[in-house]
Amino acid sequence: xxxxxxxxxxxxxxxxxxxxxxxxxxxxxxxxxxxxxxxxxxxxxxxxxxxxxxxxxxxxxxxxxxxxxxxxxxxxxxxxxxxxxxxxxxxxxxxxxxxxxxxxxxxxxxxxxxxxxxxxxxxxxxxxxxxxxxxxxxxxxxxxxxxxxxxxxxxxx
Numbered sequence: 001x002x003x004x005x006x007x008x009x010x011x012x013x014x015x016x017x018x019x020x021x022x023x024x025x026x027x028x029x030x031x032x033x034x035x036x037x038x039x040x041x042x043x044x045x046x047x048x049x050x051x052x053x054x055x056x057x058x059x060x061x062x063x064x065x066x067x068x069x070x071x072x073x074x075x076x077x078x079x080x081x082x083x084x085x086x087x088x089x090x091x092x093x094x095x096x097x098x099x100x101x102x103x104x105x106x107x108x109x110x111x112x113x114x115x116x117x118x119x120x121x122x123x124x125x126x127x128x129x130x131x132x133x134x135x136x137x138x139x140x141x142x143x144x145x146x147x148x149x150x151x152x153x154x155x156x157x
Contacts (some may be wrong), residue, residue, distance in 0.1 A: 002095055003062075004102040007055040012045040015055060018064050022085035029121055030083065053110075056102050058086075058095045065090035068099040070107060073114045081118040082126075090111070090122055100134045104153065116130075116153035119145065 007015050010059050016037075021035035038043075049055055054070040066086035081103055086096045107116055119142050120127050128138075128149070135153050142148035 001061060002065075002093075003059045004056050004098050005104075007049055007057050008068075009049045011057075012042060012049055014057060014064065015049055015067075016040075016045045018057065018067050018085075019083070021087065022067065025036075025088065026085060029085070029124070030073070047083040052082075054103065054106050055083075056099060056106070057106070058090070058099050058102075060090045060093060060095055063089075064095075066095045066099050068103050070103050073111055076078070076115075077113065078115040078117055078147045079111065081116065084118070096127075096130045097134060104134070118150045118151050120151060122147055122149055 020034055023030060023032060024043070024094060027033055030068050052069050053072050054068075056068050057064060060066075060106060064087070066101040067083060068081055069083040069113075071080045071082060082101065084096070086099070104116065107114065117139070118131065118136065119130040120131060128151075135155055136151040137154050139150040141149045
């Protein structure tokens with residue numbers, strides 16, 4: 001069974017553990033590294049959980065299995081899905097889809113008129129396929145990182 005819950009500042013230990021696991025598992029997928037965070041204190045972890053409006057944790061059979069975060073709308077009316085990661089044991093078991101659907105519902109409930117975007121590594125075909133199955137389309141290269149594609153969500157959940 002997949003359960004998705006929102007994390008707040010008091011959940012910093014859970015966030016720390018899964019974020020460090022993500023950074024160790026897929027260091028090329030994130031802007032941060034495990035070295036940037038491994039010695040972070042409680043206030044830094046709590047701060048990360050207050051910096052963005054949504055951090056969601058997926059549990060598969062009560063075991064933490066993945067995360068996704070959503071930025072606040074920017075000046076152009078766009079939010080971005082960031083920090084998406086699914087633990088190796090949970091890949092191919094609908095955890096990624098559950099996280100994306102949760103994030104998209106969260107966004108559309110609060111900001112029905114915003115655009116939703118994300119960045120994905122060009123070599124990450126499984127992630128690109130997952131995003132496409134959930135309504136994202138390729139929108140060109142990320143102008144800030146030549147190793148990434150930009151993707152945009154095109155509509156209904």
